[in-house]
Amino acid sequence: MEASVTSSAEGARNVGASQRRAKQKMQNLAWRHGGVALAGLLALAPISAWAVTAPNGMVAYDHPVFRNGKRILWHGAWRARGAKTPAATAERAIPTPAPSPPPEAAKSPAPPPEREITVIAEAQDDCASRMAGELVSTLRAAGLKARAVAGATSPSALALAVIGDTADLAIAPMDALLADDKATAPWRDRAPYVARLANEAIEIVAPRSIADLGQLKKLRNGSGPTVVAQGASAEALLARLGLKPKPAQESLAASLEELAAGKIDAVVVAGAGHSNALADFGKDGRFHLLSVPWTPALRGGYAPARLTSKDRPNLIRADEKVDAVAAPMALIAIDAGQGSPRAPQFAAIVAAFFQKFDILLAENAQASWRDVNLAASANWPRLPAAQQWIASGQGATDASLDSFRKMAHSVASTNGGPGAADADKLYESLMRWRGTGP
Amino acid sequence: MMVKGVAGLVAGVLAGGLGFAFWPRVEPGVLSLRPAVEKPVFVVATEAARPVSAPSTALIPAPSTAMAGAPAEPAGDKNGLVKLAAALRSDPTPPSSAAPLARGLATAALKNGAPSEQAARFFALGLIALADGDVAGARAFLDRAADDGDTRALMVLGDTYDPATLTRLGAVGIRGDAARARDYYARALTAGVAAARQRIAALDAKGN
Secondary structure: OHHHHHHHHHHHHHHHHHHHHHHHHHHHHHHHHHHHHHHHHHHHHHHHHHHHHOOOOOOEEEEEEEEOOEEEEEOOHHHOOOOOOOHHHHHHOOOOOOOOOOHHHHOOOOOOOOOOEEEEEEOOOHHHHHHHHHHHHHHHHOOOOEEEEEEOOOHHHHHHHHHHOOOOEEEEEHHHHHHOOOOOOOHHHHOOEEEEEEEEEEEEEEEOOOOOHHHHHHOOOOOOOOEEEEOHHHHHHHHHHOOOEEEOOOOHHHHHHHHHOOOOOEEEEEOOOOOHHHHOOOOOOOEEEOOOOOOHHHOOOOEEEEEEOOOOOOOOOOOOEEEEEEEEEEEEEOOOOOOOOOHHHHHHHHHHHHHOHHHHOOOOOOHHHHHOOOOOOOOOOEOHHHHHHHHHHOOOOOHHHHHHHHHHHHHHOOOOOOOHHHHHHHHHHHHHHHOOOO | OHHHHHHHHHHHHHHHHHHHHOOOOOOHHHHHHHHHOOOOOOOEEOOOOOHHHOOOOOOOOOOOOOOOOOOOOOOOOOHHHHHHHHHHHHOOOOOHHHHHHOOOOHHHHOOOOOOOHHHHHHHHHHHHHHHOOOHHHHHHHHHHHHHOOOOHHHHHHHHHHOHHHHHHHOOOOOOOOHHHHHHHHHHHHHOOOOOHHHHHHHHHHOOO
16 A cells, blocks of 8 residues: 555655656747747848849849749849949939930930840741741841840730740730730730831631632631631631631641642731742732731721732732731830839830831831831820930920810710711811811 | 946847837838739840840841831722722612711711721721820721721721811820821821811912
8 A cells, every 4th residue: 555655655766757748848949949940041041132122233023023933032133233222222213204304314225134135936937937036137227135035915915924034025016915814914015016117917817719718718628617827817817707727836838739739728817928838829820819808897906908919929910909907016016014113124125226217117128117107096005215315305285286185085086987078077187287278 | 337237238239229210111002013024034134145235236127018017008909999989889878877977067068978897996996096195006997897897987087197186185296297198198188087178278378
């Protein structure tokens, strides 16, 4: 019993000692964990400070950007050079366009980007590709590093370029952008236009056995005619015409070979211009260009065009004229909307492009440049730096011109489009502005 | 010991707070954008693959032929004028559809014949494009309007080439072509647009 009691007392003492040891152990553990957390905090503090100041010229993205499946946090060093401010400050330091800044202020040299500027153009679009090459030459003439790349300029591709940081500028068709349902803010604001470019004719190549668009639509090869669309603009037009496009997976030359072999019914291409593939196609007279009659449905995104044998001797007979449509093009700035840390860097690009634009008007440059009014507006957000540049060169406001423009905008927004009476009113307004009666 | 525990707790809370504060921000707009990316884009550097990225600064030679959509050469595009002249000869009186147009200043330009509704629509669209500064687009619509019989389009086509008009419009980059403007004004005058005479006189006064 004694032993038992003794044994119990010892057991109780042992239990008490065990509990004390456990308590001590837990306290030590809590202290260690707290210490580790505190040490971690102290260790992370310099990193946090570095993240705010980004001293080595890096700028934080203001949106998630993924590359190779991993999230990346910083822009390249070139974008922060010149800014020399903490990343967060740089984001807020985007200059807003002044209403009418003095020309000297607007045209002062901006810090040029040190990274090579990438200009992307649709691979199938011969005109856009040439223009991209010439734009690059012009930027180089202004002392900037630039290169042109072939890629896609569809709305989804540009959206990817915006978030993926794969290009700085794009020569893109506005019809596809305007027609894209997903092209809403903030995507539109992140891809503002620098300048509206000339229109590009869209051509529909088909066998002569298909006389017109109506006949093409009636073809039933399975689910309908197989019409290959070379490029975003071609896809947008076909959709507008009620035809289901088959996006091209290959080059224009390969698509034309398929057409010649009878595997597809038609090929649609925008800006083919002087493409050898199209210039050399159909010389046996088996193919022609289909007319696209102007309809109100085309208003707002296209302009009419008329092609003759002078343009396509291989596809248009000497006595023929083919009505076509042309899509507006634009020079788009990638990820340059207000709030983007990239926006300030575009001031230098805009200045180089506008100041050296005369190079692009040379006889040996693409003729499309000579139709470009850099001040032309589009139904799309404009890059603030470009807007500022244009505003700096504008003269005093002209009340009669403003009146003409207001009337034009009013007429343009009417349902069903303008009619003869609208044409009369606009003409009278134009004549008043120009100071003469009709 | 109590103090140590509290210190550990505070440190933990601080670590959590800092982690939350420095957690990268995700914008809802970007999330809504991601579904727009339907297919990958393969950007191919063209230094070696394409002529557009030739390393030299030499411009790519542009062919001499004009692309579609550009205005026709004044000397070569006589079809529209012949068509207009034929229309004027064959129908010297305004048809009944001209009644709504027989008012205001615009009537003068139509005294020899009313354009079709389609021509008037093209004309209006051309003026809308011009108001936006889209000179090339305006020319395309006006060309079609002139071809379809709206003589006023010849006058405005002249304006799109007139250096004075482009300057007043605030155009940047695009250059005027006084010779081509004069040609269109002359055709407009021949077609009955009297105001074209003033434009020609203005060009003369400036030595163009």
